[in-house]
Amino acid sequence: MNRDLRNIAIENSDDIIHEWLKEINLLKNVNYTMDISDKLYESNNKEFVNVIFSSIRENGSTMVVEEFSKKIIHLGWPLSYITDGLLVFRKVTLNTILNKLEEVDPAFIASVLSNVDSWVEPIIRHLVNEYSVSWEHIVSLQRIALQELSAPLIPVMDNITIMPLIGTIDTERAKFIMENLLEGVMRHNAEVVLIDITGVPVVDTMVAHHLFQATEAVRLLGAKCILVGIRPEIAQTIVNLGINFSQLPTKSTLKKGFMLALEITNKSIVEMDNKSQYFNEILGISKED
Amino acid sequence: MRIPILKLHNYLLISIQTELDDHTAIQFQEDLLGEIHKTEATGVVIDLTSVDVIDSFIAKVLGDVVSMSDLMGAKVVLTGIQPAVAMTLIELGIHLQNVPTALDLEQGLLKLHQELGE
Numbered sequence: 001m002n003r004d005l006r007n008i009a010i011e012n013s014d015d016i017i018h019e020w021l022k023e024i025n026l027l028k029n030v031n032y033t034m035d036i037s038d039k040l041y042e043s044n045n046k047e048f049v050n051v052i053f054s055s056i057r058e059n060g061s062t063m064v065v066e067e068f069s070k071k072i073i074h075l076g077w078p079l080s081y082i083t084d085g086l087l088v089f090r091k092v093t094l095n096t097i098l099n100k101l102e103e104v105d106p107a108f109i110a111s112v113l114s115n116v117d118s119w120v121e122p123i124i125r126h127l128v129n130e131y132s133v134s135w136e137h138i139v140s141l142q143r144i145a146l147q148e149l150s151a152p153l154i155p156v157m158d159n160i161t162i163m164p165l166i167g168t169i170d171t172e173r174a175k176f177i178m179e180n181l182l183e184g185v186m187r188h189n190a191e192v193v194l195i196d197i198t199g200v201p202v203v204d205t206m207v208a209h210h211l212f213q214a215t216e217a218v219r220l221l222g223a224k225c226i227l228v229g230i231r232p233e234i235a236q237t238i239v240n241l242g243i244n245f246s247q248l249p250t251k252s253t254l255k256k257g258f259m260l261a262l263e264i265t266n267k268s269i270v271e272m273d274n275k276s277q278y279f280n281e282i283l284g285i286s287k288e289d
Numbered sequence: 290m291r292i293p294i295l296k297l298h299n300y301l302l303i304s305i306q307t308e309l310d311d312h313t314a315i316q317f318q319e320d321l322l323g324e325i326h327k328t329e330a331t332g333v334v335i336d337l338t339s340v341d342v343i344d345s346f347i348a349k350v351l352g353d354v355v356s357m358s359d360l361m362g363a364k365v366v367l368t369g370i371q372p373a374v375a376m377t378l379i380e381l382g383i384h385l386q387n388v389p390t391a392l393d394l395e396q397g398l399l400k401l402h403q404e405l406g407e
Contacts, residue, residue: 182372189392216384217375222368222391 166199198229228257338369
C-alpha cells in the first residue's frame with residue numbers, strides 16, 4: 001500500500017512537477033524572491049523538486065537533501081522559500097493522487113495523507129535544522145566579534161591608557177570591561193586610565209554602579225581612573241538620579257581628561273618654539289617681512 | 290609562620306608570600322606595629338603580588354594596619370594587588386577607601402617618597 005502510493009506519485013511525477021512549478025511561480029511574485037532572476041529561480045526550482053523526488057524514491061535518504069541544503073544555504077535562499085515549496089508540493093501531490101484514485105474511503109484518504117506527510121516531513125525537518133544551525137553559527141561568530149569590540153584598551157603613552165566605551169553596558173559586559181581594564185592596567189603598567197563614555201547612550205544607576213566598581217578595583221591596583229566624555233544629557237541624568245560621582249574625577253571631553261592625566265603623571269606637552277621659524281626658513285620668508 | 294619585615298633606610302618592606310590566615314594576619318599586625326615603634330620608620334610598603342586570596346577579615350586587618358600605622362606616624366602603601374583579588378574585594382563591598390595603593394614595589398616607594406616629601 002505504502003509502495004503503491006509511492007509508485008503513483010513517481011509515475012505521475014511529471015504532472016506533479018508541472019503543477020508544482022506553476023504554483024511556486026505564483027509565489028515568486030508574492031514576496032521574498034523578488035530580486036532573483038527568473039532563469040535562476042526556474043533552475044533552482046527544478047533542482048529542488050528533483051531533490052524531493054529522489055528523497056521519496058530512496059525512501060527518505062538524506063544524502064541528496066544534505067547536499068542541496070548546503071548549496072542553498074550557501075547561496076542564501078530564504079528559508080520561507082523551502083517551507084513554502086514543500087507545503088505546495090504536499091498539496092499538489094495529495095491532489096494528484098486523490099484525483100487518480102476512484103476510492104473515497106475515509107480511512108484510505110487518511111492513509112494517503114499520512115504517507116505524503118511522511119515523504120515531506122523528513123526533508124522539511126532536515127532543511128530547517130540545517131538553516132537554524134547555520135544561523136546559530138553566524139550568531140555565535142557575531143557574538144565573538146562583538147566581544148572583541150566591547151572593551152578595547154589603548155595605551156597612548158607610558159602610564160596613560162584609554163578605554164573607549166561604545167554602546168549599552170549590561171551586567172555581562174560590565175564584568176568583561178572590569179576584567180579587561182584590570183588586566184590592561186597590569187600589563188601596560190598604567191598609572192592613569194581614562195574611561196571614555198562618549199558612546200554610551202544611557203547612564204543609569206546600574207551602569208554607574210558598574211563604572212564605580214571598575215574604578216574602585218583599578219584604585220586597589222594602584223592606578224587612577226578618570227571618567228571622560230560626559231555629555232550634557234548624561235550629566236543631567238546622573239544628577240537627577242542622585243548618583244554621586246564626587247570621588248571620581250570627571251571631565252567633559254577626552255582632551256581635558258588627557259591634560260589631567262598628563263598632570264597626574266608629571267608630564268606636559270611642550271610646543272616646539274622653532275617650528276614657525278623652521279617653516280619660514282623653508283618657505284624663504286625672513287622674519288622682518 | 291611569621292611574615293618577615295625588612296628595613297630599608299626609613300622604610301619597612303613587607304612581601305607577603307604565604308596564604309594569610311587569621312592568626313598570621315593578627316601576628317603580622319602586632320609585629321609590624323612593634324617594628325614601626327622600634328625603627329621609627331616613616332613609610333611602609335606591603336607587597337601583595339603573590340597573594341591570590343584576600344577575604345573580608347584579612348581585608349579588615351590590612352585596613353586596620355594602615356590606620357594604626359598612620360597613628361604611629363608611618364605611611365603605608367599596599368602594592369601589587371592582583372586583578373582577581375581586586376575584583377573579589379569590590380564584589381564583597383570592601384573598598385579599602387583610605388588605603389593608598391600602587392602598582393608595584395617601585396611605584397609604591399615612589400609614592401611614599403612623594404607623600405613624605407623627603
